[in-house]
Amino acid sequence: MDFPIIDLIDEEQATAWLLKHFHPEGLHCPHCGANVEEARLFGWTRKSHLRIYRCLSCEGVYNLYSGTVFEQKQLTPPEAVLLLLRGVCQGVPSAKLAREIGLSRQTVMSLGRVLQSNAEALQPSSALPDKGAETDEMFQNAGEKGDRH
Numbered sequence: 328m329d330f331p332i333i334d335l336i337d338e339e340q341a342t343a344w345l346l347k348h349f350h351p352e353g354l355h356c357p358h359c360g361a362n363v364e365e366a367r368l369f370g371w372t373r374k375s376h377l378r379i380y381r382c383l384s385c386e387g388v389y390n391l392y393s394g395t396v397f398e399q400k401q402l403t404p405p406e407a408v409l410l411l412l413r414g415v416c417q418g419v420p421s422a423k424l425a426r427e428i429g430l431s432r433q434t435v436m437s438l439g440r441v442l443q444s445n446a447e448a449l450q451p452s453s454a455l456p457d458k459g460a461e462t463d464e465m466f467q468n469a470g471e472k473g474d475r476h
């Protein structure tokens with residue numbers, strides 16, 4: 328059954344999850360590396376409801392998504408979390424995902440491609456064994472054919 332599950336995700340929790348996921352050592356200015364505590368609140372992004380920080384050391388402006396695949400995507404934190412968890416980790420099809428999150432299928436698909444290409448970095452353990460198995464099979468077949476000759 329498809330239904331919008333976006334409302335079930337708390338925006339604050341989603342923000343905390345993304346912060347932990349993308350910035351395990353805490354949010355820093357992407358321009359000069361200063362800690363977020365050395366920045367002041369500059370405002371809020373209109374669509375994604377993110378705090379905008381202004382760095383006190385370099386005057387650079389940044390937010391939670393700066394330097395991540397979600398930069399300039401205007402997704403709210405719950406939308407970004409759902410895309411990551413459901414789309415990349417669980418492999419939910421983009422059409423179903425679009426309905427669940429309430430985004431256009433095009434947005435989900437274009438983000439899905441970016442996320443898939445980053446999936447190996449996000450989950451190094453799940454992507455590698457399959458590739459290894461395929462390579463082994465290929466070598467085995469090649470070897471068997473060679474022996475029979």
Ligand SMILES: [Zn+2]
Binds near residue numbers: 358360384385387
């Ligand atoms: Zn800075």
